[in-house]
Amino acid sequence: MAENEKKPLMKKRDLFIVAALLLVAVAGMAAVKFLSPNTATGSAKIYVGSYVYKEVSLGEDQVIEIDQGNDIVNHVEIKDGAIYMSDSTCPDQQCVGQGEISMDNYEQRVLRNWIVCLPNQVTVELTLEDEG
Amino acid sequence: MKRRFLGALLAVVLFSSLTACGSTEVRPIVSPTPALKSQVGFYFDTVVTMQVYTDDETLLADAQAECQRYDNLLSKTAEGSDVWNINHAEGQRVPVSDETREILDKALDYSRRSDGIFDITVEPCVALWDFTGEGMGLLPDEAALSQAAAKVDWTQVDVNEEGVLLPAGMTIDLGAIAKGYITDRIADFLRARGVESGFLNFGGNVLTIGRKPDGSEWNIGIQDPLGTRDQSIVGAAKVSDQAVVTSGIYERGFDLDGVRYHHILDTASGWPVQNELAGVSVIAGDAFDADALSTTVFAMGVEKGTAFIESLSGIDAIFVTRDDVVTWTSGLNDRFVLADQVS
Numbered sequence: 001m002a003e004n005e006k007k008p009l010m011k012k013r014d015l016f017i018v019a020a021l022l023l024v025a026v027a028g029m030a031a032v033k034f035l036s037p038n039t040a041t042g043s044a045k046i047y048v049g050s051y052v053y054k055e056v057s058l059g060e061d062q063v064i065e066i067d068q069g070n071d072i073v074n075h076v077e078i079k080d081g082a083i084y085m086s087d088s089t090c091p092d093q094q095c096v097g098q099g100e101i102s103m104d105n106y107e108q109r110v111l112r113n114w115i116v117c118l119p120n121q122v123t124v125e126l127t128l129e130d131e132g
Numbered sequence: 133m134k135r136r137f138l139g140a141l142l143a144v145v146l147f148s149s150l151t152a153c154g155s156t157e158v159r160p161i162v163s164p165t166p167a168l169k170s171q172v173g174f175y176f177d178t179v180v181t182m183q184v185y186t187d188d189e190t191l192l193a194d195a196q197a198e199c200q201r202y203d204n205l206l207s208k209t210a211e212g213s214d215v216w217n218i219n220h221a222e223g224q225r226v227p228v229s230d231e232t233r234e235i236l237d238k239a240l241d242y243s244r245r246s247d248g249i250f251d252i253t254v255e256p257c258v259a260l261w262d263f264t265g266e267g268m269g270l271l272p273d274e275a276a277l278s279q280a281a282a283k284v285d286w287t288q289v290d291v292n293e294e295g296v297l298l299p300a301g302m303t304i305d306l307g308a309i310a311k312g313y314i315t316d317r318i319a320d321f322l323r324a325r326g327v328e329s330g331f332l333n334f335g336g337n338v339l340t341i342g343r344k345p346d347g348s349e350w351n352i353g354i355q356d357p358l359g360t361r362d363q364s365i366v367g368a369a370k371v372s373d374q375a376v377v378t379s380g381i382y383e384r385g386f387d388l389d390g391v392r393y394h395h396i397l398d399t400a401s402g403w404p405v406q407n408e409l410a411g412v413s414v415i416a417g418d419a420f421d422a423d424a425l426s427t428t429v430f431a432m433g434v435e436k437g438t439a440f441i442e443s444l445s446g447i448d449a450i451f452v453t454r455d456d457v458v459t460w461t462s463g464l465n466d467r468f469v470l471a472d473q474v475s
Contacts, residue, residue: 050173050196098363108471109363110355111333114172116179123172123179 041081042103047123058083058102058126066122074122083115083124090119101126165329165345175199176207176311178335184322185329185345191322198321202314205229206306208255215306219255223300225290235306235313236291242309242424243286246440248399250428253289253298255305256280257402263384263395271388272402281402312377312423315339319419336383339375339419352376356471357411357452366450366458367470375419379426380411380452396430407433413450414441415464421447434459 041058046066053066058081066074074095077086084100095117099109106113106126113126170183171192180199182192207213214232228236242250257280260272283302290297298304306313315334319341322330330341331350340350349372353365357380369376385394385404394404412430416422425447429437434451441449441461448463460468 045170047172050171107351108353108365108368110353110365111363112331112353114181114333116181118174118179121174121179123181125170125172125181128183129168 043127044078044083044101045125045127046076047125049121053122055127056083068120072120074117074120076122076124083126085115085117085122085124088117088120088122090117092119094118095120095122171196173199175203176314176335178311179333180335181333182318182322183331184327184341186322186325186327188325191325191327194325195318195321198318199314202231202310202317205231206235206310206314208305208307215304218296218298219303221296221298223298225295225297227295231313231317233291233296235309236289236296236304238313238420239306239309239424240286240289240291242428246428246432248286249431250308250424251284251286251399252304252306252308253284253286253302254397254399254402255303256283256301257397257399258305258307258395259303260402261393261395261397263386263393269386269388271393277402281400284399284402308427309420309424311335311337312375312419312421315375315419315423334419337375337377337419337423340371340373343372354378354413354450354468355380355411357382358454358456365471366452367468367473369413369415369450369464369468371415371467374415374417375422376413376415377419377422377426378411378413379430380409381454382410396427398431405431407431408453408455409433409437409451410454410456411452412437414447415449416447425449 043055043057045055046053046064048066048068054064056064056078058078061079064076071089074088075086077084082100082102085095088095095115098111098115101113101115113128115124166185166187168183168185169192173180173196182195204210205214208215210216214228217226239252257277260277260280262268288299288302311334315332315337319332319339323341328342329345332339338352343349349370351368352371354367354369355378356364356366379396381392381394385392396405398405409430412426414422414426414429416425429440429449432440434453438461441447448461450460450468452458458470
C-alpha cells in the first residue's frame with residue numbers, strides 16, 4: 001500500500017518539473033522575440049538616389065561613409081539607437097540640421113522617419129516595420 | 133483525477149505556447165494588411181518619398197516612372213516641356229497635354245477666387261530673384277522688377293481645346309501648384325492599384341492615403357517656420373485621406389539688412405510678401421488645394437487668410453506669426469495639438 005501511494009506522487013512531481021521547464025522555455029522565447037535588437041531599436045536604410053546603398057541596425061554604434069566620388073561625401077552616424085547625418089559636403093547643410101531619428105522621436109519630426117540630403121541625393125530612412 | 137488535471141494543464145501550456153509563436157509567424161495570413169514598401173526618388177528639383185502598404189512588387193517603381201513623366205511634362209527648364217513651350221511661344225497658341233490644361237484651369241480658378249493674389253503669370257518677377265543659387269543675397273534691379281510686375285496678369289491666359297495662348301513677353305511659373313497636382317495624380321495612381329494606406333512626401337507636400345493599417349489617423353508634424361532646426365514642429369495634426377502643405381519665409385530666402393527676402397512674391401509688386409506671418413500650413417482633401425491655398429493664404433495674412441479658409445468647407449489652416457503666435461481654424465480644434473502638448 002505504501003509503495004503504491006508513492007508512485008503517483010513521484011509522477012506528479014515530474015509533471016510539475018516538466019510544466020515549469022515549459023513555462024521557462026515559453027518565457028525565454030517571448031523574451032527573445034520582444035527584446036531582440038531589431039524590434040527594440042530598429043533598423044535603417046541609406047539610399048543614394050533611388051537605390052539602397054546599405055541597410056544598418058540601430059543596435060550597433062557605427063559611422064557609415066557614403067563616398068560618391070567628385071568630393072561628394074556624406075557620413076551617417078548611429079549612436080545609442082539614433083541615426084543622423086554627422087557631416088556632408090553639400091552646400092546647404094540642411095541634412096546635418098535635420099538632427100537624429102529614432103523610434104521614439106520620428107512622429108514629432110516634419111520629415112518623420114527620413115533624413116534628406118537633396119544636393120548629394122543621399123537619404124536615410126528609419127525602417128518602420130519589416131518591409132517586403 | 134489529479135493526474136488528469138495536470139495533463140490538461142500541460143496541454144493548455146503547450147497549446148498556448150504554440151499559438152503564441154504561431155500568431156506572429158503567420159501574421160500575413162491572419163491579418164490582411166499588406167507589407168509596408170518604401171521608395172525615394174529625385175524629381176521636380178526636390179525629393180519624393182513614398183511609403184505604402186502593398187503586396188504589388190512593381191508598384192513603387194511604376195509610380196516613380198509616373199513621376200518622371202510628369203517631370204518631363206511640367207518642368208519650366210526642360211526644353212520641349214509644355215511649360216517651356218508656353219513660355220517660348222512668343223504670342224502663338226501652343227497645344228498642351230490634358231494634364232497641363234487641367235492644371236492651368238485650376239490655377240486660373242484660384243486667381244479668380246483670390247482676386248489675383250495667386251497668379252501663375254508672376255514668372256517674370258520670379259526670374260529676377262535667386263533664393264537658392266549663386267545669386268542668393270542679391271536684390272533685383274528695382275526698375276526691372278517693376279517692369280516685370282507690370283506684365284503679371286492672369287486674365288491674359290487663354291486656355292481652350294486647341295491649346296494655350298499667352299501674350300508675347302508673358303511667362304508662367306507652376307512652382308506653387310505643379311508639385312501638389314503631381315502628388316494627387318500619383319496618389320490616384322497608387323489607389324487605382326489597390327493601395328488603401330500610404331504616406332507620400334513630395335518635397336514637403338504631405339499626402340496621406342486612407343488611415344494607418346491599424347485604423348488610426350496619421351499624426352502629421354506641422355513645421356515650425358521659426359524653428360532653429362529644420363525638423364522642429366509647432367504641433368501635430370491628425371489627418372486621413374488629406375494633404376498638408378506649408379508655405380513660409382524660411383524655406384527659400386535670405387536675410388539682408390534685417391529684412392527677410394523669401395520666395396512668396398507679392399503679385400502686384402514683385403517683392404516678397406511682407407506681413408506678420410512666418411508660415412501657413414493648409415490641410416485639404418488634396419495636395420493641389422493645399423499647395424495653392426498655402427501660398428494664397430500666406431499672402432493674405434492672418435486675418436484675411438483665416439476668414440478665407442473658414443469660408444471653404446473641408447479645409448483648415450495653421451498660422452504661425454513672426455512673433456511665434458500660433459492660431460488655427462475652427463475645424464482643427466479637436467485635431468491639432470501644440471508641440472508642448474505632444475507626448
